[in-house]
Amino acid sequence: MLFDTIAAISTPKGEGGIGIIRISGDKSFEILDKIFKPKNPNRDLGFYQFNYGFIHDGEKVIDESMVVRMKAPKTYTCEDVVEINCHGGQFVTQKVLELVLKNGARHAEQGEFTKRAFMNGRIDLSQAEAVMDLIQGKTEKSISLSLDQLRGDLRDKINSFKKALLDITAHVNVVLDYPEEGIDDPLPVELRDNLEAVYEEATRLIESYDKGKKIKEGIKTVIVGKPNVGKSTLLNSLLREERAIVTHVAGTTRDVIEEVINIKGIPLVLVDTAGIRQTDDIVENIGVEKSKEFIEKADLVLLVLDASRELEDEDREVINQINENHKKVIVLLNKIDLERKIDLDEYNFENIVEISAQKNVGIEDMEEKIYSFIVDEKVEDSSEKLIITNVRHKTALEKTKDAIRNIFETIDMGLPMDLISVDLKEALDSLSEITGEISSEDILDHVFGNFCVGK
Template identity: 45%
Template sequence: MEETIAAIATPLGEGGVGMIRISGENTRQVMEEVFRPAGAQNLVPRRMTYGHIVDAGARGEAPQVIDEVLGVFMPAPATYTCEDVGEIYCHGGQIPLRRTLALILRAGARMAEPGEFTKRAFLNGRIDLAQAEAVMDLVSARADKAFDVALDQLEGVFSEKIRSIRAMLVDILVDLTVNIDYPDEDIEEITYEKLTEGLAGVKGELDRLLAGADSGRILKEGLRVAIVGKPNVGKSSLMNALLRESRAIVTDIPGTTRDTIEEQLSIGGVPVVLTDTAGIRETEDQIESIGIERSKKSFNEADLVIHVVDGSRPLSAEDREIMDHLEPGRSLVVINKQDLEQVVSFDEIRRMLPDIRVLPLSAREMNGLMELEGFVQEQAGLGHSRTEDPLVTNIRHRDLLEKAAQSIADAQAVTDLQEPLEIIEIDVNSAYGALGEILGEETAGDILDEVFSRFCLGK
């Protein structure tokens, strides 16, 4: 018998409502011990019931009302975990939630482990492992597009794609097995030409999924954008303009920003991790030097580098040195301070950097900001629709897809050499197993424990 578990399912802190979730065979018994419906009501399944949490106390002590609540009991199997589930909605302060949970644990439940409710949903067959991981992605989504993709995955879009590829592999494995084990039977003989065609189809499907892995990473982790440039060109002003708040200190004194400042925001539904860097220049100031080294690190690790130059002053050696390190495809030059008389022209920089986008802008007056935000959205490459292949946002999924793709590539290589079918079957089986691990159909217990340990309590 599975133990009955309980946990607070809402964030700790002050709020209007907090919820405690219970799951397991003794859920109703536990609820009836701590929850007293008001009046002549009973705990009717799937009906929200008004009442109180009551501490019956030790023998001889008067019962004590802990909180005024709503409670609902939902019998298995039509629940989140496929077990009996109860939910109690308390006032959202830490004390009523903590006291109510303590009574529930005293009544026979135990404290749930992180992710244990979702783990039970997986183990009881309601969702597969990829869908279970999507639950956490849904909770932690930092932008609309990330939420939409996580919702698709929870609904099984990604899982169905994996199952369809596994079905293609099953067809190949059946042909291989029949020809290996029953060569003398009256069956259709598999040809290397047919194998080549089947493996190419699988490889194409895997490659298409992997092609979206970078966009998937951006959705989950955010597009890393570094704002770089020499001191006093308006980097901090640009960051404040994008954030729509005064986050970074702005002065006319060069070198005000002496360390990297990182903020998260959403631009057009795209999660962005924005880094304002210290001005890159030669300096003997030890503290500023450390900040400059961090700026260079942010430069190298960024998905997009925005190089800000002061359009009201001639380009300096420092400007040109930074431009020498800009890479087409992940760089943008912003000619800032367009509200002042211009010395640096758009055409001048285009001649220097013909393969890099150049954008005039005034961070102070926020002119050109919409064009910049549009470029950031383009750089994320997230013009994704639900009719296309699902995006791969989970690093575990990506690694297993890469493993499967490599196994198929190995199978293609030995097929081209017309090696024995037994050798080809090993590689195809390896790919089939890797895709099964994504769904949790061929996953060891310690891997499951690691996956669900990343969840929050109550989920």
């Protein structure tokens, strides 16, 4: 099955200018010869160049197209690859794919093209994951991190760790295998320094995960407040579109609405929630409970208060909910275009912005205040050489770090050197999990199962 010729549509479903069918495997050129007639029958199709002609099923023309042949190993999968560029209608691309399958290809599974690139040694597992991150990237910063990883920066760092550990392994093996040499020092100063350097760098990478996760997935920001204070109007102002229904009736928002905006290169996952209040309406009450759950999960809370009304028990309930969860909060005093009646003296809020969501006043000031939060979190500072964004990598590095800590304890306590050898193997195996040199089918299925079929 690994060496079957596979094919899939690599462009999104639906109508478009171009639809691309990708074929990979030993029979790629053979299949193309069966279904493609170049406009000039005497033309050599060559490699890595577009050829104009027609896709046909026997005597029936299916579509006019441009095709490219790519010769192994200089392809994405390191196999012979053909890409057929046809018209982008869903019916046309499906007919061409069916024709390819009828002539000897098998439909590709999710992520199988990238999986073959990994299996054939063109990329490691961390680079394969970067492909998916690149496809799903929401901002320039997240794409930049994905490109660093795709380029092999993480792989190179892991390989440098492994080299240092292998040098130590070699020394330990000499001590264990040749006791007659009389080597007493379990770990010379130079090797211990190298081990400490790996430990410290692994620690830094682990600590970079929270930042990387926020750059990749976004800062979860929940908009909360009692009903009818302008939360949905605020969401619409930030999105610059009418995304949420806005009425004067309290309790209009029953469910959560989630959208992503870009604040200076950092994705902000905005969640507009139902107004928090006591209610007998079953559906609205479910929305209120969801709002409370989102406060618990949020990185940042935007608390919307109506500046034209005095504080009420419903406002205080929302504030107490935020304080109980110890959340960072920006208070937005909305409706400042009306007469001000609110008094916040009973609370010691640090970040307050006055806005009118309906009149679009103060929105830029609010965005600046949100960006200040991002600065405080040091999310925008992605200048470090390497940042990890994948929890699988973080977990493997934590296992590596634990193994190194055990080595130090073994040396300091004067325990047998055999224990050092065991922990060194554990550290090396954990690092190899990141690059895929050691990987179970479950891990591979999980990684490539998140891909679309044509990738």
